[in-house]
Amino acid sequence: MLAMNYRGPQRVRVSHKPMPEIKHPEDAIVRVTRSCICGSDLHLYNGNVPDTRVGMTFGHEFIGIVEEIGSEVHKVKVGDHVLVPFNIACGKCHFCRQGLYGNCHESNTQATAVGGIFGYSHTAGGYDGGQAEFVRVPYANVGPTVIPPDMDPDDAVMLTDVVPTGYQAAEMGGIQPGDTVVVFGAGPVGIMAARCCWLFGAGRVIVLDQYEYRLEFVRNYANCEVYNFKEMDDPVVFIKKITDWMGADVVIDAVGAEAAGSALQTITGRKTLLQAGSATALHWAINSVKKGGIVSIVGVYGPTDNLVPIGNVVNKGLTLRANQASVKRLLPRLIEHVQNGILNPKALITHRIPLEEAADAYRMFSSKLDNCIKPVLIPPSARM
Amino acid sequence: METKTNDLPAIAQNYSHIKGWGIDADPKNDPTYPIKHRTNDEQTGYSWERPTQQPVDVEVLRSIERPTISAVFGTSTPPSGLSGAIRRYAFKYSESEYGHWLPLLLADRVNMVEGIIDDFRRGHVPNIFAERGWKAEWKHDPQGLTKKVLIGTAVTVVVFMLLRRKR
Numbered sequence: 001m002l003a004m005n006y007r008g009p010q011r012v013r014v015s016h017k018p019m020p021e022i023k024h025p026e027d028a029i030v031r032v033t034r035s036c037i038c039g040s041d042l043h044l045y046n047g048n049v050p051d052t053r054v055g056m057t058f059g060h061e062f063i064g065i066v067e068e069i070g071s072e073v074h075k076v077k078v079g080d081h082v083l084v085p086f087n088i089a090c091g092k093c094h095f096c097r098q099g100l101y102g103n104c105h106e107s108n109t110q111a112t113a114v115g116g117i118f119g120y121s122h123t124a125g126g127y128d129g130g131q132a133e134f135v136r137v138p139y140a141n142v143g144p145t146v147i148p149p150d151m152d153p154d155d156a157v158m159l160t161d162v163v164p165t166g167y168q169a170a171e172m173g174g175i176q177p178g179d180t181v182v183v184f185g186a187g188p189v190g191i192m193a194a195r196c197c198w199l200f201g202a203g204r205v206i207v208l209d210q211y212e213y214r215l216e217f218v219r220n221y222a223n224c225e226v227y228n229f230k231e232m233d234d235p236v237v238f239i240k241k242i243t244d245w246m247g248a249d250v251v252i253d254a255v256g257a258e259a260a261g262s263a264l265q266t267i268t269g270r271k272t273l274l275q276a277g278s279a280t281a282l283h284w285a286i287n288s289v290k291k292g293g294i295v296s297i298v299g300v301y302g303p304t305d306n307l308v309p310i311g312n313v314v315n316k317g318l319t320l321r322a323n324q325a326s327v328k329r330l331l332p333r334l335i336e337h338v339q340n341g342i343l344n345p346k347a348l349i350t351h352r353i354p355l356e357e358a359a360d361a362y363r364m365f366s367s368k369l370d371n372c373i374k375p376v377l378i379p380p381s382a383r384m
Numbered sequence: 385m386e387t388k389t390n391d392l393p394a395i396a397q398n399y400s401h402i403k404g405w406g407i408d409a410d411p412k413n414d415p416t417y418p419i420k421h422r423t424n425d426e427q428t429g430y431s432w433e434r435p436t437q438q439p440v441d442v443e444v445l446r447s448i449e450r451p452t453i454s455a456v457f458g459t460s461t462p463p464s465g466l467s468g469a470i471r472r473y474a475f476k477y478s479e480s481e482y483g484h485w486l487p488l489l490l491a492d493r494v495n496m497v498e499g500i501i502d503d504f505r506r507g508h509v510p511n512i513f514a515e516r517g518w519k520a521e522w523k524h525d526p527q528g529l530t531k532k533v534l535i536g537t538a539v540t541v542v543v544f545m546l547l548r549r550k551r
Binding site: 008011012023024053057090092093105112123125126127128176177198199201223304337342343361362370 | 392395398399401402403404405406407408409410411413430431432433434435436438439444445446447449450453454455456457458459460461463467471475479482485488489491492493495496498499500510511512514515516517518519520521524525528
């Protein structure tokens with residue numbers, strides 16, 4: 001089968017790999033029909049996530065048709081078109097039972113800080129991902145969800161990560177009616193987070209980014225105020241000024257390790273890997289939220305340390321909330337929102353690219369070429 | 385200074401142009417006051433009936449912060465070669481130690497070289513330009529790519545000349 005094949009930092013190709021096999025009675029094999037490249041895939045692509053091995057296939061946002069099931073699978077059947085949450089979750093452990101499906105304790109042997117994630121290095125379990133024609137899906141009774149017949153596959157694939165992550169970013173902000181929320185980052189997750197803030201009753205939503213085309217998109221899509229931080233001396237002072245010098249009630253970091261905006265953070269976090277990615281957005285978030293405010297973090301960072309003003313977290317009495325999105329917990333509500341036209345996730349997809357051209361797709365997304373917001377890879381069998 | 389009200393229906397009138405405004409609002413969700421409503425079920429769940437164990441038919445490196453291999457695990461790219469040896473060393477340390485993560489990053493770079501050697505061993509010459517997606521860059525940002533190539537060439541020439549001068 002064809003699969004994306006990681007060869008080293010900023011080098012990927014599509015090559016033939018052996019077909020995945022059922023390894024466990026709760027496994028399913030899924031023939032992929034859509035697979036997105038996620039902003040967090042760029043951390044892998046740039047070689048920033050430890051234990052990313054040459055030969056691995058990335059891809060944690062995918063949908064597909066069930067081709068084969070293990071002997072203990074009863075929730076899905078061969079032929080079902082399913083969306084597969086990016087978290088690999090057993091549904092039985094202490095964490096899954098609390099709805100923390102991103103923190104499953106039975107899906108990742110290599111690290112305890114995170115549950116298993118498809119195609120996200122051995123630090124997240126060593127599973128091949130969905131940027132391929134076929135993929136092995138463990139715990140098929142838990143994660144895979146049959147796509148409602150009236151749902152557009154492009155909407156469905158966005159429900160595997162982007163929509164739940166953006167929604168949970170807003171949810172973790174504990175937004176009170178009328179709150180001012182600042183979102184750092186107008187990538188797909190930031191755009192979705194900005195849109196979802198309104199659902200929780202935000203009174204004002206402000207998005208900061210450095211790319212005009214993305215700011216323009218989120219302004220129209222999420223009906224929010226937008227500002228380009230490249231045009232400011234200091235984004236923190238700017239936010240203070242536009243919030244009566246108080247700071248925002250809630251700030252969302254939807255950027256993570258690839259953040260621009262600080263030479264020190266860029267050199268130490270992205271160029272020399274002396275810290276686990278550039279923490280510029282988180283730094284700004286902590287400093288621009290009001291005292292007693294909430295910082296919601298969904299931007300992904302590496303497993304080592306980052307330079308952030310933790311003293312200000314204490315002195316301002318902040319609450320930090322963060323997690324990988326608990327996709328399964330959120331899916332019923334989010335499917336409802338998509339079906340009712342409250343959320344329109346497929347509008348974020350700007351590029352539909354053949355799987356065979358994955359290397360070009362990564363370059364376009366990474367370098368923000370051709371006004372790329374969200375690229376989706378489509379395998380040959382799904383293009384017929 | 386702006387004043388806020390908690391009267392949800394009153395605020396909602398101001399946002400009638402935003403579809404779905406406030407439909408998931410939960411004024412009781414206040415994480416600055418983090419006393420979770422507990423049911424006591426949380427405390428009874430520290431052990432659970434484990435899922436069937438996936439047969440261990442490849443080498444799986446295990447974090448020393450857990451006693452067992454997880455019930456399922458990925459079988460992509462088991463450790464091998466020099467990078468594999470470095471990874472095995474890294475897993476002697478906990479996730480809290482630099483001794484764990486820095487060797488893993490080193491192993492990733494060694495693995496990249498191993499990948500190139502392996503390509504040649506199989507008679508495959510890697511097309512670095514295609515793998516780096518330069519076709520897309522040439523199509524959408526030829527100036528940027530040209531600049532990148534020129535800078536790369538200049539740096540290579542300078543390094544080469546410095547090395548020659550030392551001899």
